[in-house]
Amino acid sequence: MSTGFNKKGVKVGVLLSGGVDSAVALYLLLKEGYDVTAYHMKTVKDELYITKEIKHKVCCSPSDTFDAQMIAKKFGVPFKIVHVEDVFKEKIVDYFINENLLGRTPNPCFFCNEYIKFGVVMDIALRDGMEYVASGHYARIIDGHLYKAVDESKDQSYFLASIRKEKLERIILPNGNYTKDEIRKIAQQQGIHVAQKVDSQDLCFLPDNDLKAFFKDAGIEVKQGNIITTDGRIIGKHEGLPFYTIGQRKLGIAAGSKFYVRAKNVEGNFILVAPVDELYDKHMVVSDLNLYDELPNEFRATVKIRKKFKEVGCTVRYEKEKGGRLFVTFDEPTFAVTPGQIAVFYDGPKVVCSGVIQ
Numbered sequence: 360m361s362t363g364f365n366k367k368g369v370k371v372g373v374l375l376s377g378g379v380d381s382a383v384a385l386y387l388l389l390k391e392g393y394d395v396t397a398y399h400m401k402t403v404k405d406e407l408y409i410t411k412e413i414k415h416k417v418c419c420s421p422s423d424t425f426d427a428q429m430i431a432k433k434f435g436v437p438f439k440i441v442h443v444e445d446v447f448k449e450k451i452v453d454y455f456i457n458e459n460l461l462g463r464t465p466n467p468c469f470f471c472n473e474y475i476k477f478g479v480v481m482d483i484a485l486r487d488g489m490e491y492v493a494s495g496h497y498a499r500i501i502d503g504h505l506y507k508a509v510d511e512s513k514d515q516s517y518f519l520a521s522i523r524k525e526k527l528e529r530i531i532l533p534n535g536n537y538t539k540d541e542i543r544k545i546a547q548q549q550g551i552h553v554a555q556k557v558d559s560q561d562l563c564f565l566p567d568n569d570l571k572a573f574f575k576d577a578g579i580e581v582k583q584g585n586i587i588t589t590d591g592r593i594i595g596k597h598e599g600l601p602f603y604t605i606g607q608r609k610l611g612i613a614a615g616s617k618f619y620v621r622a623k624n625v626e627g628n629f630i631l632v633a634p635v636d637e638l639y640d641k642h643m644v645v646s647d648l649n650l651y652d653e654l655p656n657e658f659r660a661t662v663k664i665r666k667k668f669k670e671v672g673c674t675v676r677y678e679k680e681k682g683g684r685l686f687v688t689f690d691e692p693t694f695a696v697t698p699g700q701i702a703v704f705y706d707g708p709k710v711v712c713s714g715v716i717q
């Protein structure tokens with residue numbers, strides 16, 4: 360690994376989840392000579408996991424806390440638990456609910472990185488006297504700039520593009536130069552007990568991605584409404600706007616097989632559906648920007664508009680006024696451009712800026 364410096368005894372707080380990636384990050388930091396302290400955060404109350412049968416792995420359950428503690432013990436580093444349940448509820452869960460109720464598609468992991476992991480928890484670590492904070496994310500920071508991971512199939516720069524530029528100088532991402540296979544191999548060689556643990560699959564506060572149960576438990580009433588085609592025909596009922604995303608095909612109605620969700624209308628509580636060729640857009644507007652460099656008035660980039668999406672080339676016009684907006688023209692018509700989702704702009708492997716699709 361090369362993080363660019365080798366400072367024996369320099370204090371680093373590692374965000375330790377109990378998964379394989381941050382366990383290996385911890386090991387790699389120790390190997391470089393850093394003085395490491397582990398910080399494990401609790402984002403949701405343990406009851407959520409204890410009272411439900413959960414099929415998929417998430418990142419912040421009681422068993423993850425146990426695993427994190429075992430890893431810290433194995434390597435003989437101090438282990439601190441940080442309770443962020445309240446601020447997590449306010450900044451992440453409530454944002455998730457509100458965006459859904461506004462008919463938009465939120466990205467809570469993106470904002471968790473900004474507000475919680477590299478916000479609240481990082482601030483605590485720095486206040487404790489840590490000089491750097493590290494995580495097991497797959498991305499790289501080079502000369503204060505955010506880059507994709509070497510292993511592009513595992514790259515998480517998309518989720519980290521919310522982090523403010525000033526913070527990057529204090530962050531170390533030891534895993535960014537490795538492939539996932541290499542990380543698992545190191546874990547195996549070092550006898551780390553979670554070497555084969557599966558990756559997190561769902562949102563930590565939304566076990567098994569069960570949105571219906573989530574809204575019910577939160578006491579939020581979600582109303583049924585009409586599914587309407589772009590030529591004005593009502594073809595069925597939807598079960599509530601939050602349960603559908605732009606580009607979704609399975610509508611659960613017989614007449615729906617050739618239609619995709621084109622838009623969600625909150626005022627009228629209806630879903631607008633269209634044949635696939637109507638779901639391609641040539642333009643989008645992006646605001647709530649996080650810039651890593653001063654932007655020119657116009658520039659070329661590639662852009663990623665959701666988690667599992669192959670970047671597409673684009674031309675961008677930057678309007679600096681009113682907090683900053685980007686007017687984007689895709690090189691090719693692009694499927695399911697989704698309001699609320701995050702757009703991250705790249706110059707090759709380097710992250711240029713990010714923002715929220717309007």
Ligand SMILES: Nc1ncnc2c1ncn2[C@@H]1O[C@H](COP(=O)(O)OP(=O)(O)OP(=O)(O)O)[C@@H](O)[C@H]1O
Pocket residue numbers: 373374375376377378379380381382398399400401402418419476493494495496558559
């Ligand atoms: N509960 C937690 N406490 C502290 N850090 C966490 C926690 N959950 C996630 N992280 C940090 O965020 C990083 C990315 O987490 P994420 O769940 O997205 O990925 P992951 O590949 O499953 O990581 P890991 O294998 O380390 O669990 C982790 O490597 C870790 O550094």
